[in-house]
Amino acid sequence: MKNVVLAYAGDHPSHKLATLASLGRKIAELKGCTFLEAALPAAFGTMADCYYVPLETIALEDGTGDRAAFNCHDLFGGIVPNAFMATKVISHPLVADAAHAPANWQHGLGAQLEKIVLEGFSVFTTKDLIRAAEDLLARGRIRVKSALADGGRGQTVIADRMALYGFLDLLEPASLAGGYVVEEDMEEATTYSVGQVILDDVCISYFGTQKMTTNNHNQPAYGGTRFCAVRGGWSALTGWLKDAAATRIVLAGKLYDDLAHDVLKLVASRKNYDVLVGTDSRGKRKIGVLEQSWRLGGASSAELLALEAFKEKPSLAAVEAASYEVFGRTEPATRADLVCFAGEDPQEGPMTKYARLEARYHV
Incomplete structure (x- = not known):
């Protein structure tokens, strides 16, 4: 087991760096190890005893070494050969x-x-x-x-x-x-989140919806994700879901994931796929995977709460968790289980980022 969690950062807004540090500490807590903050990017791959928490997908072309040297237990996120693949x-x-x-x-x-x-x-x-x-x-x-x-x-x-x-x-x-x-x-569209996370011996897979909000500049912005997670892989998730439409959305994300591993040689412990369902200009309803995220993401605070719940309670069959990003001068909800950032970002202005474990389902 890795004995240090290392936050691997770069040039990012202060709220993202604060979130990185907050989630890095949470991962260290879950792994039962120490946390080392603000490592230089060049440090990735140079310390074999470290577990890395980067803000971006790692590209091997940037000089980080051979893919064979890393596996999904080396970092929270993903590794691809070339940067454009992320x-x-x-x-x-x-x-x-x-x-x-x-x-x-x-x-x-x-x-x-x-x-x-699409x-x-x-x-x-x-x-x-x-x-x-x-x-x-x-x-x-x-x-x-x-x-x-x-x-x-x-x-x-x-x-x-x-x-x-x-x-x-x-x-x-x-x-x-x-x-x-x-x-x-697309019109009349909803964006869903399909994801899978591995931390030590716990693997979870989840399905949920994304929320959009308005930021301090009156522009559309990500507002959070609420999902249902189960212990295990894609088959465990499709087995839990009772809705045929939800199952089709998950299977679209799974196919994208399979191809990423087969074609791009992806190595990842954290995988999230945005899947849109909407109506095209000809009135046809469609399902389309918009993009992938093989890095720390907006839903990661909720993912860590779900991992913690499954780690603590082997009897859990599923959990519901949610992440929230709120713009303006406000306080985290009183039931916030994990606060990632609450303050003034120089670029984004006042904002609050937190997560809650919403429900538990036992076997």
């Missing part, structure tokens, strides 16, 4: 075989994911963005998203060619190097 762009194919793409692009993955994602393309140049957008606009509104955006930010809905070229006038061409996703826009 972003939204892997969910869609290129707009053409000859379109620009990063080195080591997996050309066959988009076709394998086609049945469980119609769309991943682009890395202005020319390819225009081609992808015009193709999809022929069938309805589109949504353009930066590969690195999170929390509902960095997205633009475009209804016609005039709006497309207005968007391009404001877009910095250099930003396209990191990739953009161009996909169909």
Whole structure:
């Protein structure tokens, strides 16, 4: 067993660094070991006795070593060969075989994911963005998203060619190097969370819903996740769920997960998939995996409460847990079981991030 939990950080907003430290301490408590805060990124992989808690998915191309040297018990999060593999762009194919793409692009993955994602393309140049957008606009509104955006930010809905070229006038061409996703826009949509977390000898899998809110800048923002978690893998979760629609959503996330392991050679202890259910421009209801998260995420505070509950009570069959992100000057709810941040962030303003264990179900 690793005897130190190490927070592996970088250049991030203060509320994210505070959350990293808070959850790192909680993981250390669950593992029964000490906590070392604020390690330099270069430290990853250099201390064999450390369990790492990074804010980002680890990319081996950044000089962290050989994939074979790490397994899911070395960190809370995931490891991929290349940095782009941890972003939204892997969910869609290129707009053409000859379109620009990063080195080591997996050309066959988009076709394998086609049945469980929305119609769309991943682009890395202005020319390819225009081609992808015009193709999809022929069938309805589109949504353009930066590969690195999170929390509902960095997205633009475009209804016609005039709006497309207005968007391009404001877009910095250099930003396209990191990739953009161009996909169909959905109406009457709900975003679900499908996830799996392993910590020592406890594995949980969960299904829940995400909540959006409005931040201090009057912009849409992630507001939290509420889920039901069971002990065990994907089959344990589908066995617990009684709703056929929920099962289909979980199976979409599972297929994405399977392909990530097989094609990208993912190593991960924390996996979360955003799955949207909505209506397309032709009135058809669809299920589509929007993106993956193989790192500390918005639901991780609730995930740790669920892991703690299963660790303490072997008789538990399932739990309900929820994470909350509230903007403005407020206090955590009186029933908060874990407070990650409560204060003033220089960029986001006043905000509070906490989690609660909402219910327990015994065998």
